Amino acid sequence: MVSSSVLLALSVYTATSSQSPVSFKFQNPNRYHSTNGTLRPLTFNKDGTFQVSIFEDLHFGENAWDQWGPQQDLNSIKVINQVLDAEEPSLVVLNGDLITGENTYLENSTTYVDQIVRPLVQRGLSWASTYGNHDHNFNISAVDILARERKFPGCRTRSMVKGRNAGVSNYYLPVYAPECQAYECAPELLLWFFDSRGGFYFRERNAEGKQVGQPDWVDVSVVNWFQSTNARIRERFGKVIPSLAFVHIPTNASAALQQEHGRHSIHPNHEPGINDDYPLAPQAQGWCPDGRNDGTCSYGGQDLPFMQAITTTPGLMGVFSGHDHGATWCYKWDHLVPGMTVTGNGLNLCFGQHSGYGGYGSWVRGARQVLVSRDTLEKKKWEAETWIRLESGSVVGSVSLNATYGQDWYPATPNDMTHCPTCNYTVITPGPRKRKLT
Numbered sequence: 001m002v003s004s005s006v007l008l009a010l011s012v013y014t015a016t017s018s019q020s021p022v023s024f025k026f027q028n029p030n031r032y033h034s035t036n037g038t039l040r041p042l043t044f045n046k047d048g049t050f051q052v053s054i055f056e057d058l059h060f061g062e063n064a065w066d067q068w069g070p071q072q073d074l075n076s077i078k079v080i081n082q083v084l085d086a087e088e089p090s091l092v093v094l095n096g097d098l099i100t101g102e103n104t105y106l107e108n109s110t111t112y113v114d115q116i117v118r119p120l121v122q123r124g125l126s127w128a129s130t131y132g133n134h135d136h137n138f139n140i141s142a143v144d145i146l147a148r149e150r151k152f153p154g155c156r157t158r159s160m161v162k163g164r165n166a167g168v169s170n171y172y173l174p175v176y177a178p179e180c181q182a183y184e185c186a187p188e189l190l191l192w193f194f195d196s197r198g199g200f201y202f203r204e205r206n207a208e209g210k211q212v213g214q215p216d217w218v219d220v221s222v223v224n225w226f227q228s229t230n231a232r233i234r235e236r237f238g239k240v241i242p243s244l245a246f247v248h249i250p251t252n253a254s255a256a257l258q259q260e261h262g263r264h265s266i267h268p269n270h271e272p273g274i275n276d277d278y279p280l281a282p283q284a285q286g287w288c289p290d291g292r293n294d295g296t297c298s299y300g301g302q303d304l305p306f307m308q309a310i311t312t313t314p315g316l317m318g319v320f321s322g323h324d325h326g327a328t329w330c331y332k333w334d335h336l337v338p339g340m341t342v343t344g345n346g347l348n349l350c351f352g353q354h355s356g357y358g359g360y361g362s363w364v365r366g367a368r369q370v371l372v373s374r375d376t377l378e379k380k381k382w383e384a385e386t387w388i389r390l391e392s393g394s395v396v397g398s399v400s401l402n403a404t405y406g407q408d409w410y411p412a413t414p415n416d417m418t419h420c421p422t423c424n425y426t427v428i429t430p431g432p433r434k435r436k437l438t
Helices: 004-013 068-086 112-122 142-149 220-237 252-259 304-311 374-378
Strands: 049-055 091-095 127-130 171-176 189-194 200-205 211-213 243-247 316-321 330-333 347-351 366-373 384-390 395-401
Touching: 049 068, 068 112, 068 366, 091 243, 091 316, 112 142, 127 142, 127 189, 127 243, 189 220, 220 304, 252 330, 252 347, 316 366, 316 384, 330 395, 366 374
Parallel strands: 049 091, 091 127, 189 243, 243 316, 316 347
Antiparallel strands: 049 366, 171 189, 200 211, 330 347, 366 384, 384 395
């Protein structure tokens, strides 16, 4: 018997959508939506699988006043469509930096959400977002991005932790057995989403008139919420529920593992993927332990509570990040890395693929896929299959995040590049430009 308090807590996942800013016709309206617009619970497919497609660093809204800005966005939409034409995800995750906020005007900053989610809504897919450092800026608010997302059917993004220091996109989603059509069942998988913040506070300036920077790590208030909530769920249902986690900026563990044995710490056949961003840019980079961010420190350690939490959470199989566009590998963190104080417990730390034509770098665009099997989880083998689907339709980096990942041999990932085919970069105008008075 599940207590009424747990049923009430899980009921937050039923959300009735309001009128969409634009009208769409579902290609498959019954995939995850009921006829009255209420989201059904996330469930495993009848074949016992649950697949996530992770799009990251889309960076919509760059230089809208130049020819190439809107063209980048159009080509990013093509990437989303090409990936989703080849894959059948149960859920799409937008893992941070949806919009390049410093390039947007206040009055239209969140309307780019409409373009991003159009391919998802047209397919009847639901999605969940985390927000990245470029989603927090002077002219864009993550609170407003969430409000814009919630106007569309299929949005599962939530905000469960209050407070200025928490950020916005901190929440979890339960996934149930296929025969479960209501929220009274015990979840079989939990999906955790975290806001790593960064960027700037919305519409804030200091005494000198400068924009106010926001810390770029998962705040301790969120860590406390994560640990206590997971413990309550485990206690209520009397078992460990396996889980996956998503956060835009990686922790320092990824950076430490990448540099542990020098430039070649990431083996191209044991941890296949692009490894061009060296060193990585982790949470708390450039901050001092005492909270200063004045350029005098390289790393402040403020993500230690989050790293301690994820390494002591039973059943957590992997943490998936973006932010570093030139990193697409997974690494099994199973030891104490020199210079760190948190010991890895076998947790898989993964990057996806730069999905958008906005943002730095010309690595081929695509999206990481993660497939979880009920049969595997029921055997208490907390493992997942993962691969990257490229915009070309090709698949690279297909691996099993199992007990021997990091020892098994896989084909190396080609380091291919692609360029916006319709973008004229010969004209680049600084901005955002001030609106001319008429």
